[in-house]
């Protein structure tokens with residue numbers, strides 16, 4: 001299948017290309033990027049499909065470092081096929097699958113099974129291996145075997161490895177193997193049975209709170225250990241002002257650390273929680289307005305490098321429970337681009353270029369993969385968006401099995417129109 005994308009506004013920071021270009025995709029690859037490409041004069045190649053992208057933006061496909069696909073074990077929440085389909089609808093062409101499955105992705109066999117299953121997926125799925133066996137925090141997984149089987153990174157996501165001695169060993173191994181460590185920063189002894197951010201809202205709802213120190217303490221520890229071990233540390237879902245300050249200092253000191261946040265942390269604060277509604281329950285929790293401002297500022301100043309979704313689907317039944325008893329997590333694949341465009345780009349907090357850097361270029365760089373770019377000769381992973389369309393988010397239209405979102409009914413601007421993975425149109429808005 002050959003595709004010609006005509007008249008689109010291309011934003012490709014890695015090639016330092018921004019402007020109106022046509023793109024010819026052939027045999028799964030970016031064949032030509034040029035002004036005024038006509039099908040007939042491109043080496044006799046005719047396009048089977050011509051996409052008129054006038055007034056649209058063309059970007060390298062988004063890469064999500066933080067997705068919970070729930071397979072194996074929790075297929076009632078999501079599976080590789082449904083989650084990857086939702087990813088394509090969100091403009092993502094590559095996603096990382098977190099290991100907190102059942103059983104966790106802590107051995108060669110499970111990593112291989114996920115890779116095998118992902119052959120039918122709508123987008124590229126890259127598995128992340130669990131740091132400890134069963135994610136129990138007691139015994140380290142066979143990390144070299146996980147990497148050999150295809151794990152792109154390691155993580156204990158859902159929790160932290162609380163034993164610093166064990167964690168340091170894992171960091172050293174990751175450093176030696178050249179893979180990043182995705183860190184969920186949460187001091188379990190401190191967070192206890194906390195449900196939402198510590199503060200007025202928690203008091204009002206009579207719910208146990210989660211303080212900023214729960215995150216900040218482990219962020220500090222992990223940065224210190226990254227310095228000592230030389231590991232490539234990636235801080236997942238940063239939500240606090242403190243995290244952004246420590247990230248800034250760590251970068252200034254030349255420590256190999258990157259930071260991620262998610263759309264909900266720069267859009268909502270705990271004061272937006274309307275009542276006992278579990279669609280507002282996630283870990284880390286929605287923080288104070290001051291934290292939200294700090295997160296936005298850190299995105300603007302490129303202290304935070306990555307916008308990921310932390311797509312965490314749960315069943316209707318699980319999320320209709322009162323906050324105290326519902327699992328943590330919200331879905332995000334199908335809302336991330338529109339929410340980010342609305343909250344950060346149309347407001348001038350970040351540029352389009354920065355959006356592409358944070359959702360495509362930087363994730364590719366962290367993973368060390370040749371993606372996040374529309375360069376000639378590279379695999380054709382491309383997203384086409386409409387920057388002007390306004391619509392209302394409707395969870396009932398999600399392709400994900402998970403409908404648990406606090407953004408249902410939110411009016412947004414900017415919409416994904418096409419997602420092209422390895423030269424195939426995997427999503428098209430109709």
Ligand SMILES: NC(=O)N[C@@H](CC(=O)O)C(=O)O
Pocket residue numbers: 068100157158159184281282283284310312313327328329330
């Ligand atoms: N973020 C969440 O609230 N939940 C995630 C786990 C995680 O990413 O920490 C999940 O797996 O449900």
Ligand SMILES: [Zn+2]
Pocket residue numbers: 157158159184236237283284
């Ligand atoms: Zn996490």
